[in-house]
Amino acid sequence: MIRIENLTKYYGERRAVDDISFSVEQGEIVGFLGPNGAGKSTTMRIITGFLMPTRGDAWVGDHNMATESLQGRRHIGYLPEVVPLYTDMTTRAYLEYVARLRGVERRAVRGRVDDVVQQCALEEYYDVLLAKLSKGFRQRVGLAQSIIHDPEVLILDEPTIGIDPIQVSQTRQLIRDLGKNRTILLSSHILPEVSMVCERVIIIHQGRIVAEDSIDRLSTMVSGAERLRLRVDGPADDVAAALEAVPGVAGVTFSEPNHLVEFAADEHPHGEITAAIMARGWTLTGMETVTMSLEEIFLQLTTKDDDDDDDDDDSYGDELDDDELGDAGDEDETAGEGAEQGAER
Amino acid sequence: MKNILVIARKELGTYLGSPMAYIVTAVFLALTGTFFTTYLAGVGYGDTSIRGFVNAARFLVLLFAAVLTMRLVSEEKKVGTWELLLTVPVRDVEIVVGKFLGALAMLTGMLMLTLYYPIMLMSFGDPDIGPMATSYLGLFLLGGACLAAGVFASSVTANQIVSAVVAGGILFGLWFLGVLGGLAPGAIGDVLALFSLSTYFADFERGIVDTRGVVYYVTFALLFLYLSVRSIEVGRWR
Structure with missing residues (x-):
């Protein structure tokens, strides 16, 4: 459903994504994991047609996102890392506007908005200005707009960032539900999250894929x-x-x-x-x-990668710093098995 | 077409939903009203024309177009909604035209509110309708051209102030190109005047609809709308 072939993206001199290839099959939930600055958002922005690749191709269904972006975009629901809200609109007005932009027929708009509002548990906030919503609810409105046209493919960039633990677990459940009949690519730097929601993980570091497999297999492999x-x-x-x-x-x-x-x-x-x-x-x-937790796999892979090619990449790499792992640790209470193991180390 | 209208309606709604639009309109009316009145008082009420209003409005339109358009793209880039707009199945040109039409509707509304100047003149005197009508046509065309330049300025930056300054620079620069043309000798001066925003406006004030003027303002608007689309496209490659 999503196919990335030899994708490279430069921002000026800086190489953000370096010749990566992977694919996500129909119905899969795949986690896209890496520290901030690894190239996750850039890759997602290319898949969604927001950015053009420097080299290589991104395919969504049968559509090349460089040449048939418009057709491709119809099949995609996208939640960018910064939730794109018009804060002067109410939840209702915003979702109706996005529904129209995403090609929902005028007569169907009301019904679709009702559906996603219910799905994302936003009924109470129907007529509240988006500016007044808490971070967690803004995130949910963001999710709601991404599924308003019932897309086959969902691209979610850090869907649980910055929201409180109870809402995190609700959001994860929501994503799992959405994934039952959709293809989802989800990025995160919160490791337990990926291990709980996703069937397969792609680990990216300094613009390159350092590992791609199921979590179990990654564990023994590393x-x-x-x-x-x-x-x-x-x-x-x-x-x-x-x-x-x-x-x-x-x-x-x-x-x-x-x-x-x-x-x-x-x-x-x-x-x-x-x-x-x-x-x-x-x-x-x-x-x-x-079993090895994702944190350990992640650390091993990313540090191994550093050793391999510290010759030419110094200019652009964002190192994984302690704060990142600290964030992951904070998630432990809601994070189930994977995180418990992480915490007990 | 459908997408253009959806976006235009949303932009107009955003204007009308914010206090900024009302402040801008109030100031516009206060200033143009003042010039309308002072002109009439200056000629001892011996003239029934809206010349005072038009003389002020043609400059104010440059300024207000820059202010009205500064948020159109810049704000979306700043708060991140731009990423939504560029990933929905809507063409770049539809976004640009939709936003332009939203702003044009706003400006047209502002101009309509000034119609009470000519209405007042008509109820108290016997003004020449022709020049008044063409003046309004001229202001509308000039306004459209200015808004298009404003949309372009907004599309190149995420900073609203920068956008307004760039738009103001383009518009006042091109307006005074005519004055500069008057100073320059011979052919150079003529060429400069040819491209000036001010050159063609005089005819509209006098009651003449010159095709060259109409073509100039429409072309000016189309050119800047085209540049806006290109600017968005370039943004995808950066």
Whole structure:
């Protein structure tokens, strides 16, 4: 449904997107992940026809967005990173205007607006000026305008940025619902979000794709190691020492109340570990395989990439800074499994 | 066509929904009214013409066109709605023409409100209708040309002040090109005058509809609308 071929975009001398290719199949929800300045928004702006590529092509359905932009745009719903609101309009007037612009027939406008208002739970704010809405509701109005013409393709640039945790989880649910019969490309720098909403992830860094796969496969691909989280009823230091002595175990770390045991992916020391604990008379109360969280995958990939090509790219890269990961950490409460693992590290 | 009307109606609605339009209109009426009256008083009420109003309005139109159009594109670029407008299935030219027509409707409304000057003259005297009608036609054409230049100025920047200054610069520069033409010798002066916004207005004031004048103002407007479309297009490649 969306096909990107050798896409490159320069802003003057600065290379924002560097020869990337990927595709999103019909009905897929794909996460587009990367630090700020990685080229996510630029790529999305090219897909939606807002910008022209310097080289390469973007296809939406059968339409090349450089030459048949108008036809392509009919199939796309787009929520830019900065929610495009006319703050002097009410929710109703705004959605009616966008509906008309997006080609909804005059007679159908009222009905479509009612539908999306209900879908995005905006009924209470029907006749409120957009200037008076909170950030979260503005975001929802933004989502509402993007689906007003019932598009096959949805491009969402950071759809949950800057809204509070309860609204974040509602928005994610909404996106999941929307994705049931649509193709969605969603960008984010909030890692748990992507792992919860998306089936597949494309990780972009400094304008290049550094990884593209399902989250599970990315996890094993990057790490080459597996980890077990154990809960053992016994003196922590002794337990750690005993575990380290088990053949095949590469490392043990203790973080109250769990021991984290690391070993190569092709080793399977589970039996030996259990035996070692029982031999000393302790009780094993929990054992769980830890998959690598997206944060870890992300960090590994992006730092690896830095090492590979620090020769020519110094001029434009935005480094992933601590604030970014901090943001991701803040999401933990609503973020389910992936984030919990991230938080416990 | 449908898209043009949707955009034009929205722009007109935005004008009418904001206090700015009313302030602008009030000031426009106050200033033109003052010149209308002072002219009549100056000739001891011995003349029934709107010359005072027209003399002021032809300059004010330059200024007010720059002010009315400054937000049309710049504001959308600033707040991010531009990204919405350029990704809906609407042609760039439809956006430009829609916005232009919205502003033209606003300016036409302002000019209509001044119709009470000639109406007043007609109820108290026996004015020559011809020059009054052509003066209004001239102001409308001049206004359209100025608004088109204003749309262009707005399309090149995200800053409304810059937009207004650029539009004002273009319009007053081209207006006084005629004066400059009068100072320059021979052929150069004639050529300068040929391109001046002011050259063709005099005929309209005198009650003459010269085709050259109509063609000039319409071409002027079309040229700047075309440049606006190109400017938007260039923006996509940047």
